[in-house]
Amino acid sequence: MNKLLKSIIIAGLVTASYAKTTTPATMVSTDGLINAQRVGNINISTISPSDGIWSKAKTTTIILYPQQTIKLNDAKANKLNAANLAKKVKVSAIYSSNAVAFKLVWSDPTQDKLSGIKSDMYGDGFAMQVPVSFNDPKKLPYIGMGSDGRPVVVSLTKAVTTHYEPNGNGNVENQLGTSNMNLFGDELKQQKAKIASLGNSQYVKSFVSEGFRSMTEIKDGSAKVGMKMSYDSKTKQWTGVVAKSLNDGTLHLGGHGALPISFAIWDGGKMNRGGIKNISSWVAVKLQGKSGDDALVKELTTPPSGNAIAGKAQVEAMCAACHTLSDTKKAANAYMAPNLKDIGGYSTNAYLAESIKDPNAVVVPGYNKNAHKSMIWYNADPKTGKRTTTMPPMMTDDKMINDAVAYLKTLKAGVEK
Ligand code: HEC
Structure with a gap:
């Protein structure tokens, strides 16, 4: 935790209005419960969307609702998101002796990648959040990336074109800009090759967060998570997988019979970022065959009792x-x-x-x-x-x-x- 780098996300406020034109939410069946099937001792920490092991999983549809926690200083993005609907996401889940893995399938009419060069291009992506502690199922963290005193660990991946992390000076321009370097011929070629080698086409990050205005990136490798995304342009669907260690430096999920999990997805085509996303409520994930956390499952699957x-x-x-x-x-x-x-x-x-x-x-x-x-x-x-x-x-x-x-x-x- 001491190697963490602090970053502040600038925030505004909610206002957008969402049209309600299609199926009422009540017609979609969800019971707030995902069943993760045990797959033995095989290593699932680097699992891919096409892995055959997914045939052992059960699939549940969960609903991710539009949450616009902040109003962006971007009229175009706010307009694109004015009439957002909830999205259905098919979730399959498995677990082994040391990891739990989820496969998410959702539709998105366009494949959008975060660009390292154009700052107004946003990537499709998804995230999983898990509370650091969930001993009291009535006091889970605030769903929008945790809250003061109730932290969550968020793991996030985005579809990216090659992108560049800032160097030690926090400045990408100096690191990449060849135009003001006075380089010619071989030297210029070498510099361009160096730039290409610094490029990253994987974007997976983990944060510990007590609210989206203060997310601390976990950079010491202690959040053991694998995430991948692949887009099918025929069906216009994303498939994302996330495999999270049951015991790593951030979460100790191994002793549990069930976990609360929330998923979020971003649509780059609608310029989603920061506070604009679709997000599920806390959903209980039952680790089949393991006991414990019955109160959590009950809490998250029982409809409200009032009138x-x-x-x-x-x-x-x-x-x-x-x-x-x-x-x-x-x-x-x-x-x-x-x-x-x-x-x-x-x-x-x-x-x-x-x-x-x-x-x-x-x-x-x-x-x-x-x-x-x-x-x-x-x-x-x-x-x-x-x-x-x-x-x-x-x-x-x-x-x-x-x-x-x-x-x-x-x-x-x-x-x-
Ligand atoms: C004087 C204005 C005011 C009144 C009246 C009021 N609230 Fe609030 N409410 C707020 C503010 C400000 C917040 C945001 C800060 C916070 O978290 O408390 C809030 C937050 C909330 C939240 C959390 C929202 C979220 O996005 O997670 C809920 C739920 C809520 N109020 C319900 C109610 C209900 C139900 C009533 C009527 C019994 C009510 N409020 C009356 C000002 C008000």
Whole structure:
């Protein structure tokens, strides 16, 4: 952990509105559970999308919902993502004595690669996140890359053309620019060969993250993960595989019977990056044949117990002044609070209940206050300097909270065919 390099992701805020034109989310069957089949002691840490072992896996469809946590300073990207739908992803899972591996298949009309040269080209990609600790299944990290005190390990891969990592001076231009080097003939050829050898066509990174404004890249090799992507231009589908060690320097998953996992995908064609993505809620992965973590599986697979109709009336009366709840109702000012119109797609029951009962338990990591002074989501704690929410605790009665959760779970984007 001491070899980590800190990087700050500049953030803004949510506003986009998503049209809901296709299949209602309720018509797609998902039970929030992925079954990982045991495949013995074979090495699956470098598994590829075409490996025959996948025939042993069971496949589940999970839904990844649009989450636009930040509004980018990019009108084109914001417009391209204004009407995003949820995406279906077919997930197959296996595990062996030392690794768990997933194969994800999703449709994407265009293959887009991150370019090392053009800064306005974005790559298709996918990520897996796992909480560093999940002993209390009711207090999982915030789904958007963890939260203060509740870190996640994120592993990310992007489709790339050859790209270049900055050198020790953090400057790619000096490292690559041959035009101001006064080199000719063989010297120039040598320099160009050197540049070519520095190029990287694999992009796999791991981060430990307590919210997307502060992600720390794990560069010491301790996050043992293998990721690959391949695009089929006939079916217009990506297949991605990720194999994660069950015990490495970042996560100790070996003793568990089940794990909470969330997947995200980025569409480079829509200029997705940073806070714009499709993301699943926490999904339980049951390691078949291993015991333990029953409470986690139960927590993530049990539908909300409250009455959504009663919850709707209460939430509209008490919460709509700050939060937008749908495209059809009058929108609240985004300066007040995050938009909740898709919240049910990527949030667990426990997270929603905790957000209402104890608004400071997880403070949604959002915009950079210095850059967005008019946003009033946060106050700073005078002692610690940490963010505190401006949302008051408004419901204390458990029945009311359960009803509100049942209603909030119905707020989600339609699903792509
Ligand atoms: C005074 C304005 C205000 C009111 C009223 C309010 N909230 Fe909030 N709410 C916020 C702010 C600001 C945040 C973001 C900071 C944080 O995480 O608390 C937030 C965050 C949330 C979140 C987490 C959102 C996310 O993206 O993860 C949920 C869920 C939520 N509120 C539900 C409710 C419900 C339900 C009510 C009504 C009982 C309500 N809020 C009333 C201001 C408000």
